[in-house]
Amino acid sequence: MRVPLSILIYQRVLATPDPLFPECLHARRFEQQLRLLRRWFRLMPLSRAVTHLAEGTLPARAACLTFDNGYAEHASVALPLLQRYGVPATFFVAAGYLDGGCTWSDIVTEVVRNAPGERLNLGRSGFASYDIGCPVRRRAVIEMLLAALRLLPPAERLARTLSMARRPTPTMMSSDQLLALHRAGMDIGAHPLHHTVLSSLSNAAARAEIAEGQRRIEELIRARVKLFAYPSGKPGEDFEQRHGLMLRAQGFEAAVGSARGAARSGSDLFALPRFTPCEQGSGGFLLRMAGNLFTRA
Numbered sequence: 001m002r003v004p005l006s007i008l009i010y011q012r013v014l015a016t017p018d019p020l021f022p023e024c025l026h027a028r029r030f031e032q033q034l035r036l037l038r039r040w041f042r043l044m045p046l047s048r049a050v051t052h053l054a055e056g057t058l059p060a061r062a063a064c065l066t067f068d069n070g071y072a073e074h075a076s077v078a079l080p081l082l083q084r085y086g087v088p089a090t091f092f093v094a095a096g097y098l099d100g101g102c103t104w105s106d107i108v109t110e111v112v113r114n115a116p117g118e119r120l121n122l123g124r125s126g127f128a129s130y131d132i133g134c135p136v137r138r139r140a141v142i143e144m145l146l147a148a149l150r151l152l153p154p155a156e157r158l159a160r161t162l163s164m165a166r167r168p169t170p171t172m173m174s175s176d177q178l179l180a181l182h183r184a185g186m187d188i189g190a191h192p193l194h195h196t197v198l199s200s201l202s203n204a205a206a207r208a209e210i211a212e213g214q215r216r217i218e219e220l221i222r223a224r225v226k227l228f229a230y231p232s233g234k235p236g237e238d239f240e241q242r243h244g245l246m247l248r249a250q251g252f253e254a255a256v257g258s259a260r261g262a263a264r265s266g267s268d269l270f271a272l273p274r275f276t277p278c279e280q281g282s283g284g285f286l287l288r289m290a291g292n293l294f295t296r297a
Helices: 027-040 046-055 072-085 104-114 135-150 154-162 175-183 203-221 241-249 282-293
Strands: 005-010 062-067 090-093 119-121 129-131 187-190 227-229 254-256
Touching (some): 005 282, 027 072, 046 062, 046 187, 046 227, 046 254, 062 072, 072 175, 090 175, 104 135, 129 135, 135 154, 175 187, 175 203, 187 203, 203 241, 241 254
Parallel strands (some): 005 062, 062 090, 090 187, 227 254
Antiparallel strands (some): 119 129
16 A cells, blocks of 8 residues: 655745735644644655655655745744744745745735725736725735736736835745754755746746756755745646656756645655645644545645
């Protein structure tokens, strides 16, 4: 029997609940999840789990925690909780966002969230004027803008996003915070340098994004970076087999996407599945974890 490996994806871990996005993970809920995970699963660093997968020696109830993008609260909020409960984790960082960076989606969210008054005019960004007179409408406008911008080529998307905010508030971690994660014994992995979906790039550009993202992180932490996470991460859509070959040639040992399901001995190490445990209650969270074990990756 091939033992399954659950790999969890985390992104934002806020210090306090967000009234505009109440489902977004925050410290208290994350701590509850850590307690459940420690009780019911054998938690290990992804690097060690990959070795077990390759050797066919994965222990029962194995699970790994991974964090994407490199948000500042990964160091300020998540790390202290991980240390309190003795839980290892892997942090995937887009090196181009270090020291003052902000994702385009976070810029859009904060522009709408903080806009004064009851209407928001985004004509200069190629959109219209919108009613934001209540939290429900603000959220609807955020979701509409994100959906529209997601369809654009990366350069146009970034230009239109930046036209909404002259000085975006940084959301990503600093080099010092990245070093703190590494010195705390956490695995550090890489995204492409600018967190660009690899399938949107030429082969040469994809290789450059992979190599430079890895190089910058290795220079900072002075250690090899062997793990990679595909942005968005849908197999066949956001990345293809050719990208796994590029990663292998660059010296990576494994890569994770966002397809649901559990990895097993014999799984493609450069297309490992992960899932987001978004349920709020303890029962729902454990049911989601159990259900994922039986989902075909």
